[in-house]
Amino acid sequence: MERKGRVEGKVALVTGVAKTDSIGFATASVLAREGAMLALVDISEKVHECAELLRAEGATVSSHTADLIQMAQVEAAVAEILTCYGRIDVLVNNAGMVIFGQEEDFTAFQDLSEASWDFGIAINLKTQFNVTRCVVPGMIERGYGRIVNVSSVTGPVVANPEEAAYCAAKAGVLGMTRGLALDVAKHGVTVNAVGPGWIATGSQAEGEDVGGLNTPLGRSARPEEVATVIGFLASDDASYMTGQLVVVDGGNTIQEYKGPSELYY
Ligand SMILES: NC(=O)c1ccc[n+]([C@@H]2O[C@H](COP(=O)([O-])OP(=O)(O)OC[C@H]3O[C@@H](n4cnc5c(N)ncnc54)[C@H](O)[C@@H]3O)[C@@H](O)[C@H]2O)c1
Numbered sequence: 001m002e003r004k005g006r007v008e009g010k011v012a013l014v015t016g017v018a019k020t021d022s023i024g025f026a027t028a029s030v031l032a033r034e035g036a037m038l039a040l041v042d043i044s045e046k047v048h049e050c051a052e053l054l055r056a057e058g059a060t061v062s063s064h065t066a067d068l069i070q071m072a073q074v075e076a077a078v079a080e081i082l083t084c085y086g087r088i089d090v091l092v093n094n095a096g097m098v099i100f101g102q103e104e105d106f107t108a109f110q111d112l113s114e115a116s117w118d119f120g121i122a123i124n125l126k127t128q129f130n131v132t133r134c135v136v137p138g139m140i141e142r143g144y145g146r147i148v149n150v151s152s153v154t155g156p157v158v159a160n161p162e163e164a165a166y167c168a169a170k171a172g173v174l175g176m177t178r179g180l181a182l183d184v185a186k187h188g189v190t191v192n193a194v195g196p197g198w199i200a201t202g203s204q205a206e207g208e209d210v211g212g213l214n215t216p217l218g219r220s221a222r223p224e225e226v227a228t229v230i231g232f233l234a235s236d237d238a239s240y241m242t243g244q245l246v247v248v249d250g251g252n253t254i255q256e257y258k259g260p261s262e263l264y265y
Helices: 023-033 045-055 071-085 114-142 164-187 207-211 223-233
Strands: 011-015 037-042 061-065 090-093 145-150 189-196 245-248
Touching: 011 023, 011 071, 011 114, 023 037, 023 045, 023 090, 023 223, 037 045, 037 071, 045 061, 061 071, 071 114, 090 114, 114 145, 114 164, 114 189, 145 164, 145 223, 164 189, 189 223, 223 245
Parallel strands: 011 037, 011 090, 037 061, 090 145, 145 189, 189 245
Antiparallel strands: none
């Protein structure tokens, strides 16, 4: 029997793909393996190199640059994608946290400037609004869509110090996911969020790696372990799920005990 991929023949837009050791690249790889044609968007020109690597593996891929905080640039990128493929069936809103090549801003709330707050909300929440706002009318028109928003456990479930804007934005992503899910439910469009915990991406810091070692599963996740969950939510296997947050954190947020595990279990 011929095996079809979970997203066979679908056109999938994935944002935030500029590094091979990232959640975005792993997601693009999983969706390509499952039969999707890809459109990748990032603010960094490196998106074109990532597309080339996936093409070398046999995937159909277009790549586009845009600052997703700027609505006019999002409209232009989506127009390019529609010229390539004529439609977008799957949207993975993954871009956020940091711009390629820049450092994340860690500042205690009492020292946070208005500009830093605005930027934290813009890069993590407005980007997802902008892209979704441009893509969702076409999905409604065709009566089909799968939207997966990359949130985090940080914000919707727990918090870290010096990241109030990130926490607020990622909690906002969950609120937007739920609100949008209701607005589009009758049009064949589902909207879900994933909440990654400690993930061993290229940008993981040493302290975060130790955080991963103290999860119940005893390690950080590989980016592919988030990507496969995104791939499921992007497929028809998840046809009766909408408005949900799926936490992918090795059980970290269900542990009550936060001390060194050798002193307890
Ligand atoms: N790495 C983790 O441990 C972790 C945990 C929880 C959630 N997340 C979330 O997963 C997603 C991917 O994270 P990652 O670790 O793979 O990081 P990453 O730095 O590889 O990915 C983020 C990408 O988004 C792009 N980007 C940022 N702002 C943009 C903008 N305005 N316009 C266009 N592109 C923009 C960057 O250039 C970068 O390529 C992020 O939304 C992040 O918040 C990551």
